[in-house]
Amino acid sequence: NDEAARAANNGALPPDLSLMVKARHGGCNYIFSLLTGYPEEPPAGAVVQEGLNFNPYFPGTGIAMARVLYDGLVEYDDKTPATTSQMAKDVVEFLNWTAEPEMDDRKKMGWKVMAVAGTLFALSVWVKRYKWTVVKTRKLVYNPPTTKAVRNPSSPRTETHTEGQGFLK
Structure with a gap:
């Protein structure tokens, strides 16, 4: 007292x-x-x-x-x-x-958190390295449009036809 x-x-x-x-x-x-x-x-x-x-x-x-x-x-x-x-x-x-x-319990929990964080880090490295290689090494090719002269026998004038426009993989 x-x-x-x-x-x-x-x-x-x-x-x-x-x-x-x-x-x-x-x-x-x-x-x-x-x-x-x-x-x-x-x-x-x-x-x-x-x-x-x-x-x-x-x-x-x-x-x-x-x-x-x-x-x-x-x-x-x-x-x-x-x-x-x-x-x-x-x-x-x-x-x-x-x-x-609660300090001892908090330190034990800290070891568990570090183990989970390490596992998630290793998993994220694996995903970045092996799963994103397809995206990172992809090659895009541009084919410029080509013009051909097409003659229609029923028409007195010559028409142009465009092929190959756009991006191709």
Whole structure:
């Protein structure tokens, strides 16, 4: 609930980090740096307000969230060393998954789309190469019209007759 969250974070309501991975520029890296960026002592000259903790990766360097990850805080079943960096990486990967749980399915679908697109591309190359060769190699010949003089014995004048007009294959 919100009251317990505010009490645990010095009165500030913590953000929903499940979407913060996608909302921030450099989301995964930002969350990782935020979780691991608490120095033991603030650097000399850094001004931190009362009730805030110094974190150079947070805008303004003063954050209400205290350091939450320490070495050896959890114990992994496979005996992986529980360093702050390893735990922060696990948290970031989990938050990335919660922000986009369909990512694995989308990547599998991408492989299927690429396979179908490749097949269609190969088919279109085949059609262009083997089916269109008849159209592309066709030769059109033009036979100009020829005129013959034809004499009709019943008529005193000579008639002309035209043959061979048009395009032939």
